Amino acid sequence: MHNPAPVVVVLHGGTPPAEMTRIQPHAELRYATADQLPEALPGADVLFVWDFRTEALPRAWPAADQLTWIHTATAGVDHLLTPDVLDSAVTITNSRGVFxxxxxxxxxxxxxxxxxxxxxxxxxxxxxxxxxxxxxxxxxxxxxxxxxxxxxxxxxxxxxxxxxxxxxxxxxxxxxxxxxxxxxxxxxxxxxxxxxxxxxxxxxxxxxxxxxxxxxxxxxxxxxxxxxxxxxxxxxxxxxxxxxxxxxxxxxxxxxxxxxxxxxxxxxxxxxxxxxxSPHMSGDTTGWIDELLDLFLANLRSYRHGQTLHNTVNKQRGYVSGTEH
Missing domain, CATH: 3.40.50.720 (NAD(P)-binding Rossmann-like Domain)
Incomplete structure (x- = not known):
């Protein structure tokens, strides 16, 4: 099964990376800052969280009328585990492996x-x-x-x-x-x-x-x-x-x-x-943005074909299922 191009909202902190254009052939792309997120979420299938310190989800969540998948460009997912997200059927994936x-x-x-x-x-x-x-x-x-x-x-x-x-x-x-x-x-x-x-x-x-x-x-x-x-x-x-x-x-x-x-x-x-x-840079090396996008695009292909997503997070534990901490 191959689903039509999903609507992907990219939540960013002010200036999304230029490399984000790589997503455009595979999805309808919407960019949003925290303030813009409530207006961007209606009808969206996927939320790609690039702003890892965001606190925008609780206020914007009522607008997420079609959301089924949240992906974050980080290994940690604590910024996403709001009560509404935990209670929902929305799948969360992270960028484990890049950093x-x-x-x-x-x-x-x-x-x-x-x-x-x-x-x-x-x-x-x-x-x-x-x-x-x-x-x-x-x-x-x-x-x-x-x-x-x-x-x-x-x-x-x-x-x-x-x-x-x-x-x-x-x-x-x-x-x-x-x-x-x-x-x-x-x-x-x-x-x-x-x-x-x-x-x-x-x-x-x-x-x-x-x-x-x-x-x-x-x-x-x-x-x-x-x-x-x-x-x-x-x-x-x-x-x-x-x-x-x-x-x-x-x-x-x-x-x-x-x-x-x-x-x-x-x-x-x-x-x-x-x-x-150091300014939260320990995992950021030359080429890291392309690596993050490679991972997301591989999952996006799986999403469009109805396949299991890689790096699926156990929302109750707060990390990828099967990983001991």
Whole structure:
């Protein structure tokens, strides 16, 4: 069965990528900002969410009179799981697979930056200041990856190849995971987080993971530990993290995601010398837009032929069905 060209609404933040024209031969395309979404949704079959921080769905939802599929150009889907969407029969798919390796490379880069003190080197270079220092090895150091989905597994492969000892935290404990070996239960995080040199956050944002690293958990970290967050800002209680950094409860943090984005200019995180701030870019590499569109167009072909969609999200769990976290 081959269905007629569906109506696809692209929700964007102001300027949709020029590459979106690749969709035009396969669908009737409508562009909409958050304010325009209620007017664009009537009669639409598909919503392609390019604006990953959008909060437009609740207000626009009554206009979604024909919608059967929502696709997001992100791995995380927390921004889409509104009560109306959860109660509906609308299928959600994500862009799992596009960001795995780039984000793993970013995490390795952060580990090396801390170990080799590269952030200090750059600051000293800016000041024309020569200061010899001794740095650390990463081989033999331990990393705890919180989140056992595809991104977490790609990170594990990268860090393991660099000689690090990697374990994970997920929904359920197990000792025979093919990529991590040992997976601890996230609920028991305070009991083992102190054993690790690097704590990497790569979990989806769910009710269970929101605020996972708070003052109580951070207080159990080793004072030499560094935290790397490539998941969602809300996985960490930001005020507690700032306190932990200021008081040397932990040694540093590399943050690619934040509670508020862009990060406000008055945030203390900008000025702390043991913090690396990047503007939510860990997964964005040359050619990423075309990769995202390749994935969407493959699913669009399946949609038009009545076939099962790839990367279908379990809406109750908040991630792709069959993926353990």
């Amino acid at each position: 795995d390796q780039p984000m793993a490379e970013y995490v390795l880069a952060c580990v090396l930056t801390f170990a080799k003190d590269l952030h200090t080197t750059l600051r000293q270079q800016d000041r024309l200041h020569w200061q010899h220092r001794v740095t650390e090895r990463i081989a033999g150091r331990s990393a705890l990856i919180i989140g056992t989905g595809p991104i977490g597994r790609a990170i594990a492969a990268q860090l393991t190849a660099a000689g690090m000892h990697v374990t994970a935290a997920g929904r359920s404990a197990r000792d025979d995971d093919p990529d991590f070996g040992t997976v601890h239960a996230s609920a028991d995080l305070p009991s083992y987080i102190g054993e690790h040199d690097y704590i990497v956050l790569a979990a989806p944002l769910t009710e269970q993971t929101t605020g996972l690293l708070d003052a109580a958990v951070l207080s159990r970290c080793a004072p030499t530990a560094r935290i790397i967050n490539v998941g969602r800002g809300e996985l960490v209680v930001e005020a507690d993290l700032i306190d932990a950094l200021r008081t040397s409860t932990i040694a540093g943090a590399a943050l690619d995601v934040f509670d508020t984005e862009p990060l406000p200019t008055d945030s203390p995180l900008w000025q702390l010398p043991n913090v690396l701030v």
